[in-house]
Amino acid sequence: MKQVGQKGQIWQYTLNPVEADMLASLLKQFPLTSDFPAKISKSDTDPKSAEREKLLNESLAEHRKELKKRAVNLVTSEKLRPIENGRMLTLSAEERENMLQILNDIRIGAWRALGKPETMESPIAKDSTPAQAYHHLMNLAGYFVHHLVGQGSD
């Protein structure tokens, strides 16, 4: 995956056929894991903090629902059109942010499913285990996050 252009609020990336298939497949798996409770504060003892935390979790659940609706539209044939030797992905700024949030949600979900390891190294087991599958998804999502953000100007 490579960023090949940015005109105003439009972003373009080229992907080889394998990357294009993997990205489409990855987005279809969102949400990978169920919601997990988020904390609004580590130290606030104000009674209002509990209400804030409830609102945060409602907001995150609602946001996820909205992203789920949008995920299917991020890799349509119009967005991911064939070019020589691969596909060209064209995203608006908002679509790019949606894709980043979806992919990072998958990455974090896989990491949590693995037990929140401190290191990102591959598990030793060579047979097909759920842990390996989560590890693969975490790395794959990270690959696309890294290339979507790039190092260019925002």
Added chain:
Amino acid sequence: MPSIPEPVTFPSPAIEQRHRSDDELAPTYYVICWNDPVNLMNFVTHVFMKIFGWNRQKAEKHMKEVHEKGKSVLAREGAEKAEFYVHQLQHYKLHATMEPAE
């Protein structure tokens, strides 16, 4: 008949009467981003730029602080604004909280 003296007007003492607005009296919160081993550094920088409108240099400074010191204070705001920032940061799955500033 004694003459009535003209009333003397003394200058009023210079008492500083500064009224603090409700905003100043309201509690403030630090918006803090905590380190984790999973969020990518260029992604964290991107999110800071997007949410706070910072330039890359400032966003990278805070990202490095998170990475090296375990956390970075991103803003000090009233409850509502701090809550807004935490929601935005958590939409990107960054580990962010709001902590009382006092």
